[in-house]
Amino acid sequence: MIVAETKPLEQIRQMLTRHKKVLAVGCGTCVTVCSAGGAKEVGILAASLRMAAKVNSETLEVDEAMVQRQCEVEYLEPLAEKFAGYDAVLSLGCGVGVQSIAQHLPEKSVYPALNTTFMGAPTEQGVWEERCQGCGNCVLHVTGGVCPVTRCAKQLFNGPCGGTEAGHCEVDEAIPCAWQMVWERIGRLGLIDELMELQPAKDWSTSRDGGPRRIVREDLRLPPDDQNYGEDAT
Amino acid sequence: MSRAANLAEPGTGFKSDSHLERVLAGGHFAVTGEIGPPKSWDAEVIRQKASLLKGYVDGANITDNQTAIVRMSSIAAGIIVKQEGLEPVIQMTCRDRNRLAMQSDLLGAAAHGINNVLCLSGDHQSFGNHPGAKNVHDIDSLQLVQMVKGLREGHFQCDEEIKGGGPGYFIGAAANPFAEPLEWRPFRLAKKTAAGADFIQTQLVYDIPRFREYMKKVVELGVHERTAILAGVGPLKSTGMAKYMRDRVPGMSVPQECIERMADAVAGIDEGDKKARAEAWRTEGIQLCIEQIQEIRQIEGVAGVHISAIEWESAIKPLVEGAGLLPRPPMNG
Numbered sequence: 001m002i003v004a005e006t007k008p009l010e011q012i013r014q015m016l017t018r019h020k021k022v023l024a025v026g027c028g029t030c031v032t033v034c035s036a037g038g039a040k041e042v043g044i045l046a047a048s049l050r051m052a053a054k055v056n057s058e059t060l061e062v063d064e065a066m067v068q069r070q071c072e073v074e075y076l077e078p079l080a081e082k083f084a085g086y087d088a089v090l091s092l093g094c095g096v097g098v099q100s101i102a103q104h105l106p107e108k109s110v111y112p113a114l115n116t117t118f119m120g121a122p123t124e125q126g127v128w129e130e131r132c133q134g135c136g137n138c139v140l141h142v143t144g145g146v147c148p149v150t151r152c153a154k155q156l157f158n159g160p161c162g163g164t165e166a167g168h169c170e171v172d173e174a175i176p177c178a179w180q181m182v183w184e185r186i187g188r189l190g191l192i193d194e195l196m197e198l199q200p201a202k203d204w205s206t207s208r209d210g211g212p213r214r215i216v217r218e219d220l221r222l223p224p225d226d227q228n229y230g231e232d233a234t
Numbered sequence: 235m236s237r238a239a240n241l242a243e244p245g246t247g248f249k250s251d252s253h254l255e256r257v258l259a260g261g262h263f264a265v266t267g268e269i270g271p272p273k274s275w276d277a278e279v280i281r282q283k284a285s286l287l288k289g290y291v292d293g294a295n296i297t298d299n300q301t302a303i304v305r306m307s308s309i310a311a312g313i314i315v316k317q318e319g320l321e322p323v324i325q326m327t328c329r330d331r332n333r334l335a336m337q338s339d340l341l342g343a344a345a346h347g348i349n350n351v352l353c354l355s356g357d358h359q360s361f362g363n364h365p366g367a368k369n370v371h372d373i374d375s376l377q378l379v380q381m382v383k384g385l386r387e388g389h390f391q392c393d394e395e396i397k398g399g400g401p402g403y404f405i406g407a408a409a410n411p412f413a414e415p416l417e418w419r420p421f422r423l424a425k426k427t428a429a430g431a432d433f434i435q436t437q438l439v440y441d442i443p444r445f446r447e448y449m450k451k452v453v454e455l456g457v458h459e460r461t462a463i464l465a466g467v468g469p470l471k472s473t474g475m476a477k478y479m480r481d482r483v484p485g486m487s488v489p490q491e492c493i494e495r496m497a498d499a500v501a502g503i504d505e506g507d508k509k510a511r512a513e514a515w516r517t518e519g520i521q522l523c524i525e526q527i528q529e530i531r532q533i534e535g536v537a538g539v540h541i542s543a544i545e546w547e548s549a550i551k552p553l554v555e556g557a558g559l560l561p562r563p564p565m566n567g
Contacts, residue, residue: 159422170484179418196421196425201381
């Protein structure tokens with residue numbers, strides 16, 4: 001899932017100084033699961049903003065709303081009337097959600113309340129770790145299911161650097177060394193010989209380096225008249 | 235095109251114009267040193283350090299923003315070193331450049347007569363003085379070795395041909411025998427050799443029994459016949475430095491014996507007499523390092539030593555002399 005965390009309250013307050021009436025909108029998908037932008041967090045943030053405004057003798061009305069999936073326009077359309085009543089929208093969605101709302105509301109200010117951090121998984125209650133960078137050319141089949149692009153601080157493809165210490169990365173003791181994990185897993189699978197094969201330089205054109213990415217599935221596309229996604233979908 | 239950009243003359247059997255390659259091919263026990271460029275643009279610093287190494291080493295590594303701290307460029311410093319009559323080994327990390335910048339710099343370095351490159355991953359930028367920097371890691375150190383070999387064979391990483399032929403680099407890589415997973419390390423060395431590493435410089439060796447075990451495996455794999463392995467050594471400056479390296483430097487093994495010898499060196503010297511203590515430590519550090527070089531030299535598969543005495547370049551002369559490694563084979567000889 002996409003993992004995010006709330007921005008500092010003071011930074012959010014700074015963003016909203018020009019506005020009097022703001023709608024805080026949560027998202028019911030990834031950020032609800034990672035406890036950053038669900039209904040509960042929307043409630044806490046809205047209350048904090050109201051309280052801070054009151055303490056500082058400012059006028060700021062903050063109301064709350066939830067969207068099941070901020071990144072898809074169909075879920076935003078039913079809120080059209082509601083959005084109309086506010087100066088600005090404060091999104092507790094990920095960066096995708098914020099941009100979808102901004103595109104949907106071309107005349108309105110839309111602000112991010114979260115820092116979108118990574119695609120990852122919970123490893124224990126209250127802890128999330130990055131697992132995928134969306135490089136567009138998965139290599140997990142040659143690295144025993146451990147991603148070197150994401151989990152090695154130096155994105156090495158051919159084994160560990162010289163800084164591995166007691167199984168952790170030299171950058172941070174809390175980060176396990178990806179290549180130590182690869183070694184152990186591949187060893188258990190009895191495939192150590194495969195690790196001796198040289199992995200050539202990666203083609204990063206499928207990653208962010210190739211420019212913003214786009215996937216087109218012709219088999220799923222609707223006839224041109226029925227298309228309602230993209231730049232014109234407002 | 236400069237002479238350096240041509241492959242060694244046909245029929246010589248050499249891959250490059252590198253002096254280091256000739257020393258190794260001649261069966262000499264090679265000695266390389268290290269020069270850390272300054273955090274400034276003062277060329278005189280490089281010249282002074284070069285003068286301390288000249289005649290005592292067969293090549294001097296020029297570090298590339300070592301520990302992720304900005305310093306004078308390794309190639310620029312390498313050119314100065316070359317002008318001083320010392321053979322530079324430029325270090326190149328994968329942290330700061332993508333494959334375009336690396337190849338461009340390698341062509342430029344070759345045009346200036348630089349014949350040796352050591353391919354490294356690079357220390358993570360979080361350790362340096364620009365922790366907010368974006369790192370690159372477009373390719374890793376093995377892929378860099380492969381790329382430099384490709385350049386030497388006359389083609390860019392994209393397979394496009396280099397007009398007039400490729401730069402004849404003698405290609406180095408690093409190895410750490412002491413970092414985990416330990417069982418993998420000899421195989422990783424073999425992989426670097428398969429990628430095209432002509433020589434290897436190892437992490438500093440203080441733990442000789444463990445290094446011996448590592449080399450045993452390396453020799454079993456036959457890697458020492460395909461690449462020249464230079465064991466890293468470095469004189470300890472104080473008991474504190476020895477402990478710091480043992481406890482704080484990732485992937486470093488410093489046995490208790492080394493720490494005790496450094497501590498014993500200052501036993502009986504008044505703690506207030508800093509000058510006398512420093513002198514006693516330095517004398518013992520050099521003596522210990524000489525003994526280590528002599529011991530390492532007996533290990534099968536070791537082709538030389540790489541002496542790291544950063545900010546203590548004056549130690550090189552007594553070390554090389556003391557270890558009986560003089561005279562060095564003359565350049566252009």
